[in-house]
Amino acid sequence: MKKVPLSVLIAIFILTFYSLSALYVINAEKFLLRQIVYTIIGIVTLFAVSSINFRVLRYYTVFLYVVTFVLLISVFLIGVVTNGARRWINLFGLFSIQPSEFAKITLILMLAWIFEGKYTNFKKFMLGLISILPFVLVVFLQPDMGTSLVYAFIFFIFIAFFLPLKYSLSIVAGAVAMIPFLPKILKPYQIARILTFFNPYRDPLGSGYNVLQSVIAFGSGRLSGNGFQKSLMTHLGFVPVQYADFIFSAIGEMWGFVGVIIILLSFLYLFYFIVRSITLTGNTFGKGIALGVFAMFLFQAFVNMGMNIGIMPVTGVPLPFLSFGGSATITDLIALGLVVSVYNFKDELSYGERL
Amino acid sequence: MAKQKFDKVYFLYFLILVFFLTISLRSYFLTVIQGNYYYELSTYRSVRIMEIQPMRGRILDRNGVVLAEDIPSYSVAVIIDFVKNPDVEFTLLSKVISISKDQIKEKIKKANLPSYEEVVIKRNISDKERVFIEENSDSLPGIFVKTDFIRYYPFKEIGAAFIGYVGPVTLDDIKTDNYYGVNDVVGKQGLELQYEKYLRGVKGKKEVIVDASGRITKVIFEQPSIPGNDIYLTIDIKVQENLEKIVGDRTGVAIAIDPKTASIIAIVSHPTFDPNLLVKGISDKEYNDLLSKNAFINRAVQSRFPPGSTFKSLTLITALENNVITENTVINCGPYLTIGGRNFKDWIYPSAFGKQTASIALANSSDVFFYKLGLLTGVDRLSEMGKTLQISELTGIDLPFEVKGIIPSKEWKKEAFNEEWYLGDTANMSIGQGYVSLTPIEVASFYQLIANNGIGLVPHFISKVVSPNSKIIFEYTPKIRVEYKFKENTLKVLKDGLEGVANKPSMSIIKVNGMSVCAKTGTAEVGDKEENVHHWLVAFAPRDNPSALGLLFFEYSKFPYSSSLAPLMRDLLKNFF
Numbered sequence: 001m002k003k004v005p006l007s008v009l010i011a012i013f014i015l016t017f018y019s020l021s022a023l024y025v026i027n028a029e030k031f032l033l034r035q036i037v038y039t040i041i042g043i044v045t046l047f048a049v050s051s052i053n054f055r056v057l058r059y060y061t062v063f064l065y066v067v068t069f070v071l072l073i074s075v076f077l078i079g080v081v082t083n084g085a086r087r088w089i090n091l092f093g094l095f096s097i098q099p100s101e102f103a104k105i106t107l108i109l110m111l112a113w114i115f116e117g118k119y120t121n122f123k124k125f126m127l128g129l130i131s132i133l134p135f136v137l138v139v140f141l142q143p144d145m146g147t148s149l150v151y152a153f154i155f156f157i158f159i160a161f162f163l164p165l166k167y168s169l170s171i172v173a174g175a176v177a178m179i180p181f182l183p184k185i186l187k188p189y190q191i192a193r194i195l196t197f198f199n200p201y202r203d204p205l206g207s208g209y210n211v212l213q214s215v216i217a218f219g220s221g222r223l224s225g226n227g228f229q230k231s232l233m234t235h236l237g238f239v240p241v242q243y244a245d246f247i248f249s250a251i252g253e254m255w256g257f258v259g260v261i262i263i264l265l266s267f268l269y270l271f272y273f274i275v276r277s278i279t280l281t282g283n284t285f286g287k288g289i290a291l292g293v294f295a296m297f298l299f300q301a302f303v304n305m306g307m308n309i310g311i312m313p314v315t316g317v318p319l320p321f322l323s324f325g326g327s328a329t330i331t332d333l334i335a336l337g338l339v340v341s342v343y344n345f346k347d348e349l350s351y352g353e354r355l
Numbered sequence: 356m357a358k359q360k361f362d363k364v365y366f367l368y369f370l371i372l373v374f375f376l377t378i379s380l381r382s383y384f385l386t387v388i389q390g391n392y393y394y395e396l397s398t399y400r401s402v403r404i405m406e407i408q409p410m411r412g413r414i415l416d417r418n419g420v421v422l423a424e425d426i427p428s429y430s431v432a433v434i435i436d437f438v439k440n441p442d443v444e445f446t447l448l449s450k451v452i453s454i455s456k457d458q459i460k461e462k463i464k465k466a467n468l469p470s471y472e473e474v475v476i477k478r479n480i481s482d483k484e485r486v487f488i489e490e491n492s493d494s495l496p497g498i499f500v501k502t503d504f505i506r507y508y509p510f511k512e513i514g515a516a517f518i519g520y521v522g523p524v525t526l527d528d529i530k531t532d533n534y535y536g537v538n539d540v541v542g543k544q545g546l547e548l549q550y551e552k553y554l555r556g557v558k559g560k561k562e563v564i565v566d567a568s569g570r571i572t573k574v575i576f577e578q579p580s581i582p583g584n585d586i587y588l589t590i591d592i593k594v595q596e597n598l599e600k601i602v603g604d605r606t607g608v609a610i611a612i613d614p615k616t617a618s619i620i621a622i623v624s625h626p627t628f629d630p631n632l633l634v635k636g637i638s639d640k641e642y643n644d645l646l647s648k649n650a651f652i653n654r655a656v657q658s659r660f661p662p663g664s665t666f667k668s669l670t671l672i673t674a675l676e677n678n679v680i681t682e683n684t685v686i687n688c689g690p691y692l693t694i695g696g697r698n699f700k701d702w703i704y705p706s707a708f709g710k711q712t713a714s715i716a717l718a719n720s721s722d723v724f725f726y727k728l729g730l731l732t733g734v735d736r737l738s739e740m741g742k743t744l745q746i747s748e749l750t751g752i753d754l755p756f757e758v759k760g761i762i763p764s765k766e767w768k769k770e771a772f773n774e775e776w777y778l779g780d781t782a783n784m785s786i787g788q789g790y791v792s793l794t795p796i797e798v799a800s801f802y803q804l805i806a807n808n809g810i811g812l813v814p815h816f817i818s819k820v821v822s823p824n825s826k827i828i829f830e831y832t833p834k835i836r837v838e839y840k841f842k843e844n845t846l847k848v849l850k851d852g853l854e855g856v857a858n859k860p861s862m863s864i865i866k867v868n869g870m871s872v873c874a875k876t877g878t879a880e881v882g883d884k885e886e887n888v889h890h891w892l893v894a895f896a897p898r899d900n901p902s903a904l905g906l907l908f909f910e911y912s913k914f915p916y917s918s919s920l921a922p923l924m925r926d927l928l929k930n931f932f
Binding site: 160161209215216217218219220221222223226232233236237238252253256257260261264267268271272275278279291294298301302305306309310311 | 363364366367368370371374375377378379381382383385386387389390391392393394396397398400401402439564565566572
């Protein structure tokens with residue numbers, strides 16, 4: 001059994017500590033124990049996944065893809081509506097899962113598998129597009145714009161990394177050309193969020209409220225934070241959905257700039273570890289897995305933190321390892337486990353390995 | 356191929372760098388550079404200092420009957436910071452409090468307060484409204500029911516003219532006195548305004564921590580409010596009620612004063628208003644209706660009228676004090692007097708009073724006698740005496756917005772009209788017509804001075820101020836405003852004349868218990884029409900050492916003669932004995 005590098009575990013423990021500290025102040029009774037359980041399940045999964053040779057996953061990729069897609073569709077049929085979006089399915093009346101979270105992993109495996117294949121660049125691009133498009137659309141309709149953007153970004157990074165520059169450039173150009181059509185595609189609240197992003201004072205009571213409250217809470221932490229007792233904005237619930245999307249503002253208030261830097265350094269180390277895994281493994285499937293996980297974490301961290309500090313629109317993307325949530329936490333740790341597996345099994349061949 | 360991939364890994368490092376620099380620099384800016392600002396903002400949002408409104412002091416009559424007091428009431432208030440969805444919440448609220456969503460927004464805008472302060476939307480809400488808001492508090496974050504007080508006037512219209520009323524503070528109040536906040540009430544009229552500082556009490560303070568819905572989670576510090584002081588008046592509300600009945604629906608004034616102290620026992624100005632309506636909120640229609648009737652004006656102190664024959668006492672005093680005549684001087688009076696080619700008729704015209712002494716002429720209220728007397732005395736001495744006795748000066752009554760009367764002089768006319776003074780003006784002035792005009796309280800004060808043999812006192816309502824812990828913190832002692840030493844005979848002649856008025860057959864009903872009463876009627880012509888008159892009747896009793904003084908005044912009177920007021924005056928004086 002391969003080991004998970006100690007430095008990776010330390011980074012996870014640091015992030016988990018900050019997450020739990022914030023949840024303790026936000027609403028210990030409601031979130032703390034549950035998040036501890038999710039994290040334990042997640043870490044067990046991390047160890048399990050990291051001891052599997054990632055190469056084996058090739059044979060399950062298509063199967064997982066189909067199962068995930070069925071789950072995503074079933075959300076529409078038997079899903080639970082929360083906050084105006086249908087994202088969860090209830091399993092056996094015991095707990096709810098959010099298939100769109102797990103779908104990130106399936107998608108990463110699928111793209112890694114496609115880009116490892118012996119296709120032309122254009123065919124890789126088309127196959128990738130065909131495989132992610134149903135996921136993006138289904139999730140977008142839940143509606144969950146944030147997660148569908150995560151899928152799209154993962155795909156974009158694959159193209160940018162594996163394909164010649166002209167592909168990524170034409171995608172950027174295409175995205176820019178799409179902007180005038182956005183009002184027709186997006187829901188009114190999504191447009192409001194984007195407008196609010198450009199001017200949060202446009203409607204301080206409406207859609208700008210969350211961001212203003214979040215920024216105030218975040219900034220009020222000053223250099224070293226207000227600690228457990230005096231983080232009033234967090235303690236008294238001034239920031240909406242702070243346990244999930246806005247947990248970073250709680251960390252700002254509680255731990256100040258020092259805490260924020262420690263969290264950023266932990267992420268920095270994890271990103272470094274992932275990029276190292278990409279460069280160390282010669283296996284394109286492995287490179288693809290690590291690359292996808294990198295894209296997923298980077299995008300989510302940047303967009304989520306950015307919206308907490310008022311430089312990104314509100315898009316409902318969880319902050320990896322920090323936001324409350326079972327599906328998200330376990331997905332993050334599985335994803336990291338896959339990277340550890342790529343790192344651990346970089347030199348080993350499995351049966352039928354093509355060099 | 357290999358070189359290209361090498362480059363792309365650096366692209367990934369580049370992305371990490373962008374991420375790290377963007378987030379860390381922005382975080383540095385928010386926490387380290389602007390941290391204190393946000394920290395202050397965050398405390399504004401969670402720590403709130405709330406005012407505790409004190410209970411306003413009561414106003415009581417001389418027997419301790421409550422005329423004005425605070426009773427518990429509920430208001431609905433909004434704190435904008437805690438409102439999650441203004442349109443939805445205000446629409447829900449407007450369904451139950453009958454104030455539209457836009458009006459609510461307008462009120463909040465007009466209050467012009469920081470968004471973390473509470474703005475009262477509606478006072479004195481009903482139990483139904485209160486229960487609705489409390490039951491729906493989860494759907495109405497930032498909207499609260501507040502327990503506070505509302506002013507209540509148990510006697511409604513009775514005494515409203517001097518009690519006054521309270522209302523919301525104005526921006527000027529807030530600017531001039533930093534005691535006030537935007538949600539306060541303040542005395543607007545009458546004694547409520549006059550004794551505001553005694554009545555308002557001391558505000559308390561409460562420092563609390565609130566949650567995101569604005570609900571109090573913890574009280575850090577509390578300093579209770581101190582209720583206002585109770586004001587005891589010299590008013591007797593029973594007498595007040597009787598006087599209101601005497602005036603009835605007519606437009607007019609009734610005053611009852613103790614002449615020895617100038618304590619006001621009752622004072623009526625009709626039409627008047629129900630102060631409870633103003634406190635609870637009055638419709639524009641009702642308000643304009645009252646406004647058009649001048650219901651908010653206390654005619655006793657805020658309106659001037661020609662005093663008519665009640666002014667003859669001053670003409671008589673001036674002539675006697677200046678030795679123009681003596682008590683025995685007889686003047687022969689025809690039916691009229693021609694001055695400057697114009698005939699000035701006596702009221703008895705075409706008949707005539709013939710030969711009269713001063714006291715008989717006063718009892719007859721002979722106009723010709725007083726024309727002659729006035730001409731003999733001269734305008735200068737008349738207005739001089741008016742000044743000496745301070746007849747047209749502010750009486751200093753403890754009510755706001757008192758106005759001054761007018762006793763003209765040559766200089767006054769020159770200034771007011773840029774015209775010379777004519778003898779005809781003197782004649783008119785001598786009988787209380789022409790340019791002379793006085794407020795009813797000035798006329799009453801003048802007769803109080805006569806009744807009290809030259810000592811004029813400040814008319815007043817207040818008797819004492821009692822603190823919430825039953826300590827007397829102020830007790831009124833009569834204040835002398837004029838002290839004049841009359842010549843020996845002046846008061847005798849004057850009072851003989853005034854007693855003569857009361858002894859006339861048409862007037863003698865005024866003599867309560869057969870006691871000697873001094874009285875003076877007055878009929879003031881207004882405008883050109885002869886039927887447009889104001890009627891006056893002022894009286895004090897008994898003649899020596901009087902203990903009662905009453906005044907009745909009816910604007911555009913419907914009575915045939917001023918003597919028709921005698922039975923009403925009898926009812927008024929009866930209250931004293």
